[in-house]
Amino acid sequence: MKIMHNHPYHLVDFSPWPLTGAIGVMTLVTGLVKWFHNFNMNLLILGYFIIIMTMYQWWRDICRESTFQGKHTILVSNGLRWGMILFIISEIFFFISFFWAFFHSSLSPNIEIGAMWPPLNIMPFNPFQIPLLNTIILISSGITVTWAHHSLMDNNFSQTTQSLLITIILGIYFTMLQAYEYMEASFTIADSIYGSTFFMATGFHGLHVIIGTLFLLTCFIRHLNYHFSNNHHFGFEAAAWYWHFVDVVWLFLYISIYWWGN
Amino acid sequence: MALYLQRAVNAYVRNNARLASHAATAGGHGGGWKLWKNLSFFVAVPAIGLGMVNAYLAHQEPHERPEFVAYDYLRIRTKRFPWGDGQKSLFHNPHLNALPSGYEDH
Numbered sequence: 430m431k432i433m434h435n436h437p438y439h440l441v442d443f444s445p446w447p448l449t450g451a452i453g454v455m456t457l458v459t460g461l462v463k464w465f466h467n468f469n470m471n472l473l474i475l476g477y478f479i480i481i482m483t484m485y486q487w488w489r490d491i492c493r494e495s496t497f498q499g500k501h502t503i504l505v506s507n508g509l510r511w512g513m514i515l516f517i518i519s520e521i522f523f524f525i526s527f528f529w530a531f532f533h534s535s536l537s538p539n540i541e542i543g544a545m546w547p548p549l550n551i552m553p554f555n556p557f558q559i560p561l562l563n564t565i566i567l568i569s570s571g572i573t574v575t576w577a578h579h580s581l582m583d584n585n586f587s588q589t590t591q592s593l594l595i596t597i598i599l600g601i602y603f604t605m606l607q608a609y610e611y612m613e614a615s616f617t618i619a620d621s622i623y624g625s626t627f628f629m630a631t632g633f634h635g636l637h638v639i640i641g642t643l644f645l646l647t648c649f650i651r652h653l654n655y656h657f658s659n660n661h662h663f664g665f666e667a668a669a670w671y672w673h674f675v676d677v678v679w680l681f682l683y684i685s686i687y688w689w690g691n
Numbered sequence: 692m693a694l695y696l697q698r699a700v701n702a703y704v705r706n707n708a709r710l711a712s713h714a715a716t717a718g719g720h721g722g723g724w725k726l727w728k729n730l731s732f733f734v735a736v737p738a739i740g741l742g743m744v745n746a747y748l749a750h751q752e753p754h755e756r757p758e759f760v761a762y763d764y765l766r767i768r769t770k771r772f773p774w775g776d777g778q779k780s781l782f783h784n785p786h787l788n789a790l791p792s793g794y795e796d797h
Contacts, residue, residue, distance in 0.1 A: 435697065435701075464773050465773055466773075467770075467771055467773055467777070541763070541764055542764050548764060549762065550757045550758070550760055550762060550765060551757070551765075552755070552756070552757050555749065557745070557749075558745070558746045558749040558750065559746050561742055561745065561746070562739070562742035562743060562745070562746045565735075565738045565739055565741075565742040566739060566742070568735075568738075569731070569735035569736075569738065569739055572727060572730050572731050572734070572735050573727075573731050573735065575727045576724055576727035576728050576730075576731050579723040579724035579726075579727055580724040582723070583721055583722060583723065583724055585724060588724055588728065592724075592727075592728070592731070595731070611782040612782050612784055613754070613784065613787065614782065614784070614787070614788075615754075615755075615756050615757060615787045615788070616788075617766075617780035617782070617783070617788050618780055618781070619765075619766060619767045619768065619780055620764075620765045620766065620767070621764040621765055621767075622764075
């Protein structure tokens with residue numbers, strides 16, 4: 430195979446992962462619907478298995494193409510940047526729909542829920558206790574991830590390791606506190622539109638925190654394997670962008686649902 | 692024609708290489724991480740500490756729970772949850788979350 434090209438584009442090799450990915454999501458969604466209709470979880474578990482195997486191997490291939498084959502030229506890297514930007518914009522709109530549901534229901538509460546917000550007999554969280562701590566944790570993790578980025582750009586291996594590890598620990602701490610809050614909640618997802626919008630919005634945010642933590646953990650492992658250089662580390666930058674996005678969504682959740690909606 | 696295309700591509704690739712070497716110094720200031728490390732240890736860590744103390748002290752007070760009233764809009768069970776006996780939510784807390792018939796410890 431020719432190694433040198435007279436163009437900067439990445440002409441990809443044949444790959445089975447788009448096909449296994451398509452089969453996987455179809456299986457996953459069918460399995461999810463089947464489970465929701467109170468059948469067993471077999472198809473759902475199969476779907477998860479196919480998707481996780483596809484994600485692992487597809488991203489493994491991309492790491493090889495980028496780190497070891499040098500396929501990610503500046504032009505390719507710019508394409509990846511645009512891809513991540515557009516993905517995060519689509520994620521913003523995903524969360525806008527939950528905020529829309531929340532404000533639709535809370536700004537003019539129906540007579541059926543007591544014409545008040547929070548609805549009659551719903552006891553929301555005190556926003557100045559664990560939710561405030563969670564806000565501080567996420568903002569702090571934004572600081573430590575910037576510390577990691579500057580260390581990486583400065584070729585400082587140990588500082589990058591240290592700061593990235595602290596960021597991941599903060600992400601895990603946030604998830605643990607949210608799990609504790611969920612178990613101590615006096616309302617459930619089945620308790621009026623308050624419970625539905627609350628758990629829909631904070632639940633999907635929590636899922637995104639877990640995904641962001643895994644993304645940073647992947648960067649941490651790649652860093653320990655010397656995959657990143659001071660000018661070639663878009664995987665890390667994408668993880669940092671994603672982390673900041675999750676952080677900003679939390680600030681909006683905190684201000685509108687935990688604080689104003691209380 | 693091919694020659695011109697070749698030249699254009701070469702110029703583009705050279706330009707890319709220049710941009711790449713520029714990107715290497717993005718952020719410019721060597722040692723810029725020191726500021727963020729200091730912010731982490733001297734701002735973030737004390738702030739998290741204060742937040743933990745605040746949350747811990749507030750949690751010393753006993754938990755209240757709402758009185759059970761069988762309002763239509765609470766404990767909605769239009770169909771079973773897909774887990775367990777289908778009556779308890781995913782993060783069910785028997786002390787705080789009443790079932791449609793009331794609290795379990797009453």
